[in-house]
Amino acid sequence: MAHDLATLKAHFLSSDWTISEPALDALISLASPEVLDFLLALLDQPDVLVRNRACIALHEIGDSRAVPALLQAIRKPENEAYRGSLVYALEYLDCQHLLPDLFDLLFYGDSEVQMGAKRILDHQSFTFRADDLYAIKSKWEAIRGQLEQRVNPFTTTEEIQACVNGFLAYLRE
Structure with a gap:
C-alpha cells in the first residue's frame, strides 16, 4: 500500500490531467491521515494548479482538521488572486x-x-x-x-x- 500511495502522490503532482485526475479520485477515496497530511502540505505549493487540486480533494474528503491550514493559506498575501479554491475547500468543513x-x-x-x-x-x-x-x-x-x-x-x-x-x-x- 505504501508504494501505491507514493505512486498516487506522484501522479497527483503531474501536470498531465489524465494522470493527476485518477490519482485525485483515488486519494479522495482513501482519505487517510497520511493523505490529509499530504494535501495540507500542498497548500503551500507555488503551483496553483496543484494547490487547486488539493483544495478539491480537501473539499471532497470533508475533514475539518483542514480548517486551520486552509485559513492560513487564505490569509497569505501571495494567494490573494487564488483564494476561490481555498474558500471552496471550506464549504462543508466546520467553520x-x-x-x-x-x-x-x-x-x-x-x-x-x-x-x-x-x-x-x-x-x-x-x-x-x-x-x-x-x-x-x-x-x-x-x-x-x-x-x-x-x-x-x-x-x-x-x-x-x-x-x-x-x-x-x-x-x-
Whole structure:
C-alpha cells in the first residue's frame, strides 16, 4: 500500500490531467491521515494548479482538521488572486468559529471568494460574540459604498446586505 500511495502522490503532482485526475479520485477515496497530511502540505505549493487540486480533494474528503491550514493559506498575501479554491475547500468543513473571517472574505474578496463565503454563511451555524457582530457591522458600513462601485454578477450588494442583516438581528435579541 505504501508504494501505491507514493505512486498516487506522484501522479497527483503531474501536470498531465489524465494522470493527476485518477490519482485525485483515488486519494479522495482513501482519505487517510497520511493523505490529509499530504494535501495540507500542498497548500503551500507555488503551483496553483496543484494547490487547486488539493483544495478539491480537501473539499471532497470533508475533514475539518483542514480548517486551520486552509485559513492560513487564505490569509497569505501571495494567494490573494487564488483564494476561490481555498474558500471552496471550506464549504462543508466546520467553520463555526470563522464568522468574522468569512465576512472579511465576503466584503473584500473577488467574485469567486464572495460566492464561496456567502454559501458558507448561508448554510452553516456559527458561534460568535456581540463584539464580532459589531465589528462586522462597522466593516460593512465602511465597505458598502465601495462594493456598490464594483460589478459582481454573482453576489449583489443587496444579497450581502441581507446576509449582514441576518446576523445583526442577533444584536436586537
